[in-house]
Amino acid sequence: MSKTKLQQQLALQGGMKAVSGIEGKGKPKIGMAEFMSLSERFGFSKEALRRIREAVSEQDLPEGGPFLAHFYSGLTESKIRAFERVARETFGVKYAVAVSSGTAALHAAFVAAGVGPGTEVVCPAIGFYATAAAVVMARGVPVFCDVDLSLGMDPAALEKAITPRTVAIAPTHVMGSVCDMSAIMKVARKHKLKVVEDCAQSTGGQFRGKYVGTIGDLGCFSISAYKIIGGGEGGLVLTNSKRLYERTCCLMEGGGLWRPSRFAPPRYRGELFVGTNYRMSELEAAVDVVQLGKLPAIVKRFHQVKQRIVAALQPFREITWQKANDPEGEIGYMLRFFPETTALGRKIETALNAEGVACGLRGEGAAPDWHMSAYMFPLILQAGGPETSCPFDCPRYLEAGGAPQYKPGDVPVAEDLFNRAISINLNQWYTARDCRNIAKAINKVLGVYCTPA
Numbered sequence: 001m002s003k004t005k006l007q008q009q010l011a012l013q014g015g016m017k018a019v020s021g022i023e024g025k026g027k028p029k030i031g032m033a034e035f036m037s038l039s040e041r042f043g044f045s046k047e048a049l050r051r052i053r054e055a056v057s058e059q060d061l062p063e064g065g066p067f068l069a070h071f072y073s074g075l076t077e078s079k080i081r082a083f084e085r086v087a088r089e090t091f092g093v094k095y096a097v098a099v100s101s102g103t104a105a106l107h108a109a110f111v112a113a114g115v116g117p118g119t120e121v122v123c124p125a126i127g128f129y130a131t132a133a134a135v136v137m138a139r140g141v142p143v144f145c146d147v148d149l150s151l152g153m154d155p156a157a158l159e160k161a162i163t164p165r166t167v168a169i170a171p172t173h174v175m176g177s178v179c180d181m182s183a184i185m186k187v188a189r190k191h192k193l194k195v196v197e198d199c200a201q202s203t204g205g206q207f208r209g210k211y212v213g214t215i216g217d218l219g220c221f222s223i224s225a226y227k228i229i230g231g232g233e234g235g236l237v238l239t240n241s242k243r244l245y246e247r248t249c250c251l252m253e254g255g256g257l258w259r260p261s262r263f264a265p266p267r268y269r270g271e272l273f274v275g276t277n278y279r280m281s282e283l284e285a286a287v288d289v290v291q292l293g294k295l296p297a298i299v300k301r302f303h304q305v306k307q308r309i310v311a312a313l314q315p316f317r318e319i320t321w322q323k324a325n326d327p328e329g330e331i332g333y334m335l336r337f338f339p340e341t342t343a344l345g346r347k348i349e350t351a352l353n354a355e356g357v358a359c360g361l362r363g364e365g366a367a368p369d370w371h372m373s374a375y376m377f378p379l380i381l382q383a384g385g386p387e388t389s390c391p392f393d394c395p396r397y398l399e400a401g402g403a404p405q406y407k408p409g410d411v412p413v414a415e416d417l418f419n420r421a422i423s424i425n426l427n428q429w430y431t432a433r434d435c436r437n438i439a440k441a442i443n444k445v446l447g448v449y450c451t452p453a
């Protein structure tokens with residue numbers, strides 16, 4: 001058989017693989033710069049720093065310190081304060097608070113926004129368990145809202161989910177994409193609701209030229225090892241409101257250390273309440289401040305990879321692509337499309353994997369997954385906290401007319417799209433040729449199983 005024929009034939013049927021290997025070679029996520037940042041924080045000697053540069057050296061911390069908490073920093077600016085400063089500068093906001101995780105960020109932000117007994121927050125059907133869980137930790141009740149073809153909150157469904165008990169809306173920017181923030185903000189302002197953006201999966205994404213996390217009242221980020229940037233476990237809250245900033249601080253650092261006078265009586269109603277300790281560790285901040293500096297370049301690379309692939313794709317009748325609410329602003333580390341049926345999707349998934357394009361499709365009857373509301377068991381079973389069902393059976397909530405119910409079919413679009421989506425993870429280090437090959441493979445497979453549009 002000729003080489004051209006072999007190239008055209010599906011790899012499944014003995015043809016040549018469209019993607020025989022990936023050329024793009026990545027650099028380690030955490031490298032020398034982060035390590036040197038840690039070493040600087042520990043106050044190692046010049047000689048030790050030299051040895052660390054050569055190889056990972058071992059050195060005990062001097063007796064009696066330093067401690068890995070920003071209060072004990074010998075530096076003029078602790079790494080936590082540096083991380084918060086770089087966050088303010090990067091995202092262009094007045095206040096940034098470093099916290100211990102994305103979940104902590106959400107909990108603090110919901111409390112700051114006034115979520116408490118007797119209130120509801122509209123959460124998306126697709127996102128992650130932590131968003132709705134944090135609402136419950138703040139003693140509010142999550143109400144799930146269906147998504148549209150972008151997999152973000154459907155603004156029409158959002159409006160229908162609002163009740164007299166709603167105090168906030170919590171859009172999640174899913175897997176590198178961005179929600180339709182202009183429509184969401186319009187609904188929020190009309191109903192005088194606070195918007196808490198969950199940006200854990202889309203740190204660095206933008207909607208119409210503004211970073212996600214700076215459009216609503218509060219922006220929450222996870223800076224964990226599994227996210228776009230992060231070294232271990234961390235989180236971040238952004239806001240432009242002094243009051244929301246102070247209330248966020250009150251929850252995340254219960255002792256009121258942020259106040260000009262720690263033991264002074266409250267300066268306004270709602271300034272002081274019992275909080276907890278969600279402080280980020282100085283060790284984490286030392287890594288994260290470097291990682292945050294890399295964010296624009298990371299986002300740029302991901303964005304270019306997706307744009308290159310998308311530009312080379314052909315349209316097919318049986319395929320609907322995930323809608324991009326802002327193609328310029330989305331990060332693009334995932335390529336997603338919805339075949340007409342899961343049966344067709346399964347064929348495409350198998351063929352693409354055989355071509356060398358790793359992808360996945362959930363299909364019906366798959367294992368539970370915490371990215372979809374129907375499987376967020378502690379929530380849908382209305383388990384509030386240890387030994388209590390509050391807030392679901394909280395008298396204040398019931399008196400306010402709340403009667404929470406979570407049942408199959410509540411969010412039909414999300415349930416359908418979640419099962420039918422083919423997801424292809426993209427890598428920021430793909431070269432132009434890698435992108436061409438991946439697009440070629442997708443066109444090749446869809447060309448066999450679908451009809452050109």
Ligand SMILES: Cc1ncc(COP(=O)(O)O)c(C=O)c1O
Binds near residue numbers: 102200222233
């Ligand atoms: C959308 C979303 N929100 C919140 C979180 C929670 O972040 P963390 O694991 O840092 O608590 C995650 C983590 O996966 C997430 O994807």
